[in-house]
Amino acid sequence: MTQEAVSRDTSRGVSDAERVTSRLRQAIVAGEFAPRQRLVETDLIEMFDASRGAVRAALAALTVEGLVEKVRNRGARVRAVDLDEALEIVEVRAALESLCAARAAERIDEGGVARLRAIGEVMREAVNAGDGEAYAQANRDLHQEVMDISGAKVAPDVVKRLRAQNVRYRIRLAMQPNRPTTSLPEHLEIVEAVCAKDPERASEAMRAHLNSVYEATRDYFAQRG
Amino acid sequence: MTQEAVSRDTSRGVSDAERVTSRLRQAIVAGEFAPRQRLVETDLIEMFDASRGAVRAALAALTVEGLVEKVRNRGARVRAVDLDEALEIVEVRAALESLCAARAAERIDEGGVARLRAIGEVMREAVNAGDGEAYAQANRDLHQEVMDISGAKVAPDVVKRLRAQNVRYRIRLAMQPNRPTTSLPEHLEIVEAVCAKDPERASEAMRAHLNSVYEATRDYFAQRG
DNA sequence: GTATGCATTATTGTAAACAATGTTGTTCAC
DNA sequence: GTGAACAACATTGTTTACAATAATGCATAC
Incomplete structure (x- = not known):
């Protein structure tokens, strides 16, 4: 993982969590995830090749930003704006x-x-x-x-x-x-x-x-x- | 920890992370932490009797809210508003x-x-x-x-x-x-x-x-x- | 006496295992 | 055939241990 990380785009001075947050935000804003679509941690781990901690941090950050909503023990989904x-x-x-x-x-x-x-x-x-x-x-x-x-x-x-x-x-x-x-x-x-x-x-x-x-x-x- | 959690204020249906976020936010807003004061994870773990994951989630949330600022590998501190x-x-x-x-x-x-x-x-x-x-x-x-x-x-x-x-x-x-x-x-x-x-x-x-x-x-x- | 390099320490970043919770599908009684 | 109890599964929440990084103090060379 460490060696692989070196070859990634913005791995220089940027934590995994920030990278995942940025890319997930972009993906949601670009419409790659539909509103109310579930964001399962396992899927995101694979999608972004990141650890669970990084994915969870990203979901938490985007929840505060209002792009994602979380239900306790039921996971995260793209927030739908009415x-x-x-x-x-x-x-x-x-x-x-x-x-x-x-x-x-x-x-x-x-x-x-x-x-x-x-x-x-x-x-x-x-x-x-x-x-x-x-x-x-x-x-x-x-x-x-x-x-x-x-x-x-x-x-x-x-x-x-x-x-x-x-x-x-x-x-x-x-x-x-x-x-x-x-x-x-x-x-x-x-x-x-x-x-x-x-x-x-x-x-x-x-x-x-x-x-x-x-x-x-x-x-x-x-x-x- | 689990048994202890039951006796805590708002442990019913509220995750540790949310509880720490809420209390830390309140403490910062109430002025219990001075601007630019360092927020060391270990200290917060003891202070709020929470896991490190919860403390980290709280710091991440408050960073997005603009109350805390983080420097990579150097930790979090209370953000000073000029x-x-x-x-x-x-x-x-x-x-x-x-x-x-x-x-x-x-x-x-x-x-x-x-x-x-x-x-x-x-x-x-x-x-x-x-x-x-x-x-x-x-x-x-x-x-x-x-x-x-x-x-x-x-x-x-x-x-x-x-x-x-x-x-x-x-x-x-x-x-x-x-x-x-x-x-x-x-x-x-x-x-x-x-x-x-x-x-x-x-x-x-x-x-x-x-x-x-x-x-x-x-x-x-x-x-x- | 000062500066530079190295070792130590403190602290955060990451990963993996474990526990708790909710969901779904199945079986059995009626 | 329908509903309730239960069991298996999927998913998140939590804890622990480990790795990486930056700050600190000390020794040493000049």
Whole structure:
């Protein structure tokens, strides 16, 4: 095991537990495990070639993060987020990301302006080309870049954790063919407002965008679940 | 161990790991462990009469919660929150609790009005009697009750975790002798705004109160650390 | 007197065995 | 044929022992 470990990706200075936590988190967020799917320790041991201790530590960590739920003596499973909670998450994101957008508008420098405008350009092109995957990636980049520029730590951390929790709703929403018709102008307004160094406008643009996400999520999933 | 466990407080249906997590969290928040104090597993095993596995699970959970930090092969210690982060936490609380206050104003019923007004009364009396401890408790009760009435889950969870992280700043701030002169009217306005079922006013009252907490925290700790 | 290398110790990381619990399937009585 | 008791199995919870790592103190060379 020790020799084998040396040959593994990130075994340098990273414990097995952290490695398993990271990979399991990624697998859940990527949708490789369905909601409510059981996470049997033995299976995970084989899957990640790790010890039981590492697997248990990972499950404990992801339970605190809200990605996994455990029932005593019955094991762990992928936590299913229902529509009500998904909508609450969007509300919280609206409150926190609008705050970060305002801070970003106050602090942005030339490099930040260039990066944001570049993301905006990628979005335009992705929509023109009908490339949903590229648009989704640029969407992630935009939200992340705004939070990076804000210089904050606490709010982005919270947002990151919450985004992981309802990744499923976001993905399925983003797959809607004409969703960009609504969201592209909102995204571009966020870019312009932050680059204009107008905190009030930036905050409002971000809030408006996430309100739109809220409504689209609610309307789309109301029946279908 | 098994026989002994039966005689323990909450051993019914609660794993050792959960018990240790809960008690260690409480001890840290209560200030029984100083910031940056080392948390040696052996010591915690004796202190809580638990297995090493339980102690390790507890440390892992509290690390994710942000109360503990771990360094590989060097152990765990109580995480120290610096002033910048404490102020960020107050900002995030302002964003989330004002949201909850608005929701509470929309949803409150007669029972909620009675409970909020009762807390307001306790606050008035505590200030009159100069009872700082009673006032601090009522403060906690008020913020909690507003979040309970809001019916939300996500935002209150986040706030709870963040409040635990900078308990030290809150406590020392609350000990300021004439702090209630500023905060009591703010608290009473929150009560009245929520009871008046005015979401906009409630949101603004909560935001104003936490802005005041922000400024008081910044000014008081700016030099002293 | 200081610095460097080595041995010792303290502490955490990992693995494996054991115990307790819940689940499932089967048998037997009615 | 149905329901209850029971037994076999699967899975997690707990404990113990062992390995790896970093900190500490000491001896020795310069």
